[in-house]
Amino acid sequence: xxxxEMGKLSERLRLTFAVSTVVCVLVLAISPLKDFRAEWKxxxxxxxxxxxxRPDTKKLLADYSPNIDQVWLPGMNVTDRCTTCHQGIxxxxxxxxxxxxxxRAHPPIPHNVRDWGCTVCHRGQGPATEVxxxxxxxxxxxxxxxxxxxxxxxxxxxxxxxxxxxxxVARGRELLTHLNxxxxxxxxxxxxxxxxxxxxxxGYKVSREWIYKWLKEPRTVLDKDGNVTVNGYxxxxxxxxxxxxxxxxxxxxxSGFLSTQKAKPIETYxxxxxxxxxxxxxxxLASQGEVRFRQMMxxxxxxxxxxxxxxxxxxxxxxxxxxxxxxxxxxxxxxxSWLRNPNSYLEHSNMPxxxxxxxxxxxxxxxxxxxxxxxxLLTNVPQLGAATDEDVKTGKRLFSEKGCASCHSLNGxxxxxxxxxxxxxxxxxxxxxxxxxxxxxxxxxxxxxxxxLQDPVAVNPAARMPQYSWNQADLDAVTTALLSQSGxxxxxxxxxxxxxxxxxxxxxxGAFAGVxxxxxxxxxxxxxxxxxxxxPDLSYEGSRAQKKWIADFLKNPQTIRPTLILRMPQFNMSxxxxxxxxxxxSMAVQKPEVDPESVDARQFTPAMVSMGKQLYEVKYQCQAxxxxxxxxxxxxxxxxxxxxxxxxxxIEAWLRNPQALQxxxxxxxxxxxxxxxxxxxxxxMTQRVGIKPQTTKSAADAQAVxxxxxx
Amino acid sequence: xxxxxxxAAILLCSxxxxxxxxxxxxxxxxxxxxxxxxxxxxxxxWNDSAKLVKLGYRESQGKRVFYQYCVWCHADASPAxxxxxxxxxxxxxxxxxxxxxxxxxxxxxxxxxxxxGSALGKSAMMPPYGKTLSPEEIKAVIAFTRAIAQPAYQKPxxxxxxxxxx
Numbered sequence: 001x002x003x004x005e006m007g008k009l010s011e012r013l014r015l016t017f018a019v020s021t022v023v024c025v026l027v028l029a030i031s032p033l034k035d036f037r038a039e040w041k042x043x044x045x046x047x048x049x050x051x052x053x054r055p056d057t058k059k060l061l062a063d064y065s066p067n068i069d070q071v072w073l074p075g076m077n078v079t080d081r082c083t084t085c086h087q088g089i090x091x092x093x094x095x096x097x098x099x100x101x102x103x104r105a106h107p108p109i110p111h112n113v114r115d116w117g118c119t120v121c122h123r124g125q126g127p128a129t130e131v132x133x134x135x136x137x138x139x140x141x142x143x144x145x146x147x148x149x150x151x152x153x154x155x156x157x158x159x160x161x162x163x164x165x166x167x168x169v170a171r172g173r174e175l176l177t178h179l180n181x182x183x184x185x186x187x188x189x190x191x192x193x194x195x196x197x198x199x200x201x202x203g204y205k206v207s208r209e210w211i212y213k214w215l216k217e218p219r220t221v222l223d224k225d226g227n228v229t230v231n232g233y234x235x236x237x238x239x240x241x242x243x244x245x246x247x248x249x250x251x252x253x254x255s256g257f258l259s260t261q262k263a264k265p266i267e268t269y270x271x272x273x274x275x276x277x278x279x280x281x282x283x284x285l286a287s288q289g290e291v292r293f294r295q296m297m298x299x300x301x302x303x304x305x306x307x308x309x310x311x312x313x314x315x316x317x318x319x320x321x322x323x324x325x326x327x328x329x330x331x332x333x334x335x336x337s338w339l340r341n342p343n344s345y346l347e348h349s350n351m352p353x354x355x356x357x358x359x360x361x362x363x364x365x366x367x368x369x370x371x372x373x374x375x376x377l378l379t380n381v382p383q384l385g386a387a388t389d390e391d392v393k394t395g396k397r398l399f400s401e402k403g404c405a406s407c408h409s410l411n412g413x414x415x416x417x418x419x420x421x422x423x424x425x426x427x428x429x430x431x432x433x434x435x436x437x438x439x440x441x442x443x444x445x446x447x448x449x450x451x452x453l454q455d456p457v458a459v460n461p462a463a464r465m466p467q468y469s470w471n472q473a474d475l476d477a478v479t480t481a482l483l484s485q486s487g488x489x490x491x492x493x494x495x496x497x498x499x500x501x502x503x504x505x506x507x508x509x510g511a512f513a514g515v516x517x518x519x520x521x522x523x524x525x526x527x528x529x530x531x532x533x534x535x536p537d538l539s540y541e542g543s544r545a546q547k548k549w550i551a552d553f554l555k556n557p558q559t560i561r562p563t564l565i566l567r568m569p570q571f572n573m574s575x576x577x578x579x580x581x582x583x584x585x586s587m588a589v590q591k592p593e594v595d596p597e598s599v600d601a602r603q604f605t606p607a608m609v610s611m612g613k614q615l616y617e618v619k620y621q622c623q624a625x626x627x628x629x630x631x632x633x634x635x636x637x638x639x640x641x642x643x644x645x646x647x648x649x650x651i652e653a654w655l656r657n658p659q660a661l662q663x664x665x666x667x668x669x670x671x672x673x674x675x676x677x678x679x680x681x682x683x684x685m686t687q688r689v690g691i692k693p694q695t696t697k698s699a700a701d702a703q704a705v706x707x708x709x710x711x
Numbered sequence: 712x713x714x715x716x717x718x719a720a721i722l723l724c725s726x727x728x729x730x731x732x733x734x735x736x737x738x739x740x741x742x743x744x745x746x747x748x749x750x751x752x753x754x755x756x757w758n759d760s761a762k763l764v765k766l767g768y769r770e771s772q773g774k775r776v777f778y779q780y781c782v783w784c785h786a787d788a789s790p791a792x793x794x795x796x797x798x799x800x801x802x803x804x805x806x807x808x809x810x811x812x813x814x815x816x817x818x819x820x821x822x823x824x825x826x827x828g829s830a831l832g833k834s835a836m837m838p839p840y841g842k843t844l845s846p847e848e849i850k851a852v853i854a855f856t857r858a859i860a861q862p863a864y865q866k867p868x869x870x871x872x873x874x875x876x877x
Binding site: 096098107109151164167618620621624625631633634664666668669671 | 749750751752767768769772775779780783784789793795798799829834835836837838839840842843847866
C-alpha cells in the first residue's frame with residue numbers, strides 16, 4: 001500500500017476515532033444530567049425553595065437530606081419512599097389546603113405515619129421514585145394508589161369490627177350482610193345474615209301466577225333517573241330479592257315447581273263466626289283494621305308506600321318485607337295463620353307472635369287483604385294452570401342451577417354453599433389476576449368490582465350473579481367493603497395488627513327465654529352486644545328502669561322519644577308474659593356499678609327538689625333537649641314520667657358520666673358538683689304521670705293514625 | 712466526505728440524547744374520575760343539593776361528629792325528622808351559616824364547643840362537649856363547618872397560595 005494511501009486511511013481512522021469519542025463522552029454525560037433532572041430530585045430542590053419562602057424554614061428543613069428518604073419497616077413488608085417527595089407530611093404548619101402538593105401535611109389520624117408507612121393504607125408502589133410508577137398502574141408495577149374515596153377499605157382490612165371513624169366500610173358490610181351476599185360468596189368479618197324464606201310450603205302461601213310475576217319482575221325496577229323503586233315507589237334501600245336473568249320457559253318451570261311445594265299444611269284458624277258476622281257488614285271494617293295495624297306498630301318493621309301531598313314514599317322499617325301489595329300476594333287463610341303464629345310456617349322468622357283477639361285478627365287481616373292490594377299486579381301474567389311433571393322436574397333442576405338454593409332452603413335440605421367465587425382475598429388482587437372479558441372498563445380493581453356489581457354479565461357473559469340496582473353511595477360502600485376483604489396478612493407482624501371481630505351472643509334463661517323468643521326482643525334490642533340496633537340497648541335495663549314501669553310499658557308502650565315514628569309494637573302481651581319479662585330484665589341485666597338499691601329516693605328533700613328545678617331550668621337549661629310538661633326539646637327522652645321510669649341510682653350515674661353507661665349516647669358529659677347531682681335526681685324523681693291504658697286509648701288511636709305515616 | 716461523517720455523528724448523538732433524556736416516560740392508565748372519586752368523602756351543599764362539597768379526612772370525621780351530636784339543633788332537619796332548632800332560644804345558627812360563623816375564629820369555635828355557651832356568656836342551651844368529644848374531634852367539626860360554609864369561608868391573614876412549589 002503506498003504511503004500516501006496509508007496517511008489517508010489513518011486520517012479517516014483518526015476522524016472516526018474522534019467522532020466516536022465525542023459520542024461516547026456525550027452519552028456518558030447524559031447519565032449525570034438525567035440523574036440531576038430525576039423527578040424526585042426536582043421535588044427535593046423545590047421543597048428547599050418552598051421552605052425558604054416560609055417563616056419556619058429552619059424547622060421545615062431540620063430533617064432535610066438531598067437523598068432518597070425511606071420508611072423501612074421490614075416486619076410489615078413496608079419500603080416506602082413516598083416521603084422523598086411528600087416531605088411535609090409530618091409538618092403541622094403545612095396542614096392547610098393552600099399548601100401545594102406534594103408538600104402538604106398528612107391530616108391527623110390515629111396512626112403515626114412513621115410507624116406505619118404509607119402503602120399500608122394508600123397502596124401504590126412504595127419503592128418507586130417516579131410519580132407515575134408510585135401512583136399508577138404501569139406495565140411493571142401492579143398496585144395503583146387506592147382512590148381516596150375508597151380509602152376506608154384499608155382501615156377495614158385490619159379493623160374487622162366496625163369503628164366509628166369508617167362509616168363507609170360499616171355501611172358496606174351492613175349491605176353485604178343485609179343482601180346475604182355470603183349465601184353465594186365466601187366473605188370475612190361479616191355478621192351472620194338472615195336467610196331468604198324457606199320455601200318448603202310456599203304452595204300454601206301464594207299462587208303460581210304470583211311466583212311467575214315475582215321471578216319475572218321482583219317488583220324492583222330502576223326508573224329513568226336510575227332510582228331503585230319497589231312496586232313503583234322510590235326507596236333508599238336495595239330490596240333483598242335481586243332480579244335473576246331467567247327465560248320465559250325457566251320462569252314457567254320454576255313457578256310450577258315452587259307452587260307444588262306443600263311440605264307442611266298450615267295451621268288453619270277459624271275466626272269466631274259471631275265476630276265475622278258482627279264486623280263483615282260494617283263499612284268502616286277496613287279503616288278500623290288500619291287503625292289497629294298502626295297501633296300495633298307493624299310499620300316499625302314493615303314499610304308501606306304512602307302518598308302525602310302528591311308525593312309517594314316508602315315509609316316504615318326495614319326489618320320485615322314491605323307490604324304495599326301484600327293483599328294481592330298471599331291468601332287469606334295463610335295470612336290469618338301466619339299472624340297468629342309466624343314460626344309455625346317459617347321457623348327462622350323474626351316476626352313476633354302477637355297476642356290476638358279474634359276481633360283484631362279479623363279487622364287487621366281484612367284490612368291487609370282488601371286495602372294493601374294492586375288489582376293490576378297479575379294483569380300480564382298468563383294463565384298457567386297446574387304444574388306438569390315436566391315443569392316440576394325442570395324447576396327442581398333450575399332451583400339449584402340458578403342459585404335459588406343458596407338463599408332459600410327446601411324441605412329441610414339447608415342451603416347450598418359456595419355457589420359463587422370466594423371473595424375473601426378480592427381486595428388484594430392485582431389487575432392481571434382479574435378477568436375483564438370484553439368489558440370496556442379501566443383495567444383496575446375498583447372499576448372491575450363496580451362493573452361486576454352493576455352488570456355482572458357485561459364482564460362475564462356466563463355470570464350467574466343476579467342483577468342488583470345500586471345507588472351511587474351504596475355502590476361505593478359495597479366496593480369499599482369488598483376492597484377491605486384483603487385475605488390473610490402477608491407477614492406475621494401484620495397479623496398482629498389485625499383487630500379481630502368480636503362475636504357477641506346472649507342467652508336468655510329460665511321463663512324469660514320463652515318470652516324473649518316469642519316476641520323476638522332481639523330483632524330490635526341489643527343485649528350485651530347481641531341483637532338489633534333499632535331500639536335501645538337493654539344490656540343494663542335492670543339498673544335503668546323500675547320493674548313496675550317495665551311491666552306497664554310492655555303492656556302498653558308509650559313514646560319516650562318524641563320524634564320517633566318507629567316505635568315499640570303493641571304486642572297485646574299477657575300480664576304473665578309482661579311480668580316474666582319485667583322480673584328478668586330488672587334483676588338479670590344490670591350494670592354492676594349501678595346497683596338500683598344504692599340510692600334511696602326517700603332521702604330527697606323538698607329543698608333538693610327546688611334546687612334541682614333551678615338547675616334544670618336556669619343553670620343548665622336541660623329543656624333545650626328534654627321535655628317536661630308540654631315544653632322543651634325533643635333530642636333526648638321526654639322526662640315527664642322519669643320518676644316512675646328511671647331508678648335514682650341510674651339518674652345519678654348517668655349525670656356523672658353518660659358515656660360510661662352508653663358509650664354512643666349524645667348526651668354530653670358535664671361537670672356537675674356533688675350537690676347538684678342529687679338535687680337534679682330529686683327533681684327528676686318528682687316527675688310522674690299516671691298511665692291509664694284504657695282511658696287514653698281512643699286518644700292514642702287518633703294520635704297513632706295521624707303520626708304513624710309521617711316521618 | 713468529512714462533513715458528511717460529522718453530520719451523521721452529530722445526528723446520531725442527538726438521537727441518543729433525545730432517546731436517553733425522554734427516558735422511560737410511561738403513559739399510565741388513569742382511573743376515570745367522577746366527582747367524588749378523589750375526595751375522602753363528600754357532602755351535598757345545603758343550599759343546592761346538586762352541588763357536592765369535597766371533604767378531606769378531617770372534614771369527613773367532622774361530618775360524622777356533626778351528624779351525631781350537632782345536627783339536632785344546628786340544621787333544618789335531623790335524622791329523626793324535624794329539627795329541634797325551634798325549641799331552642801335564641802335560635803342557634805345553622806352550621807353552614809357563613810355570615811354568622813365565618814367571622815368567628817377557630818379558637819372561639821373550639822372554646823364554645825368545649826366549654827359550652829354559658830362559659831362564654833352565651834346561651835346555656837349550648838352544652839359543653841369538652842368531656843365528650845376529643846379536641847381533635849372538635850377541630851374536625853370546625854373544619855367541616857368551614858367546608859360547608861355559605862358564603863364560602865376564607866382563612867384569615869396570610870394566604871398560603873402565594874408560595875408556589877414546582
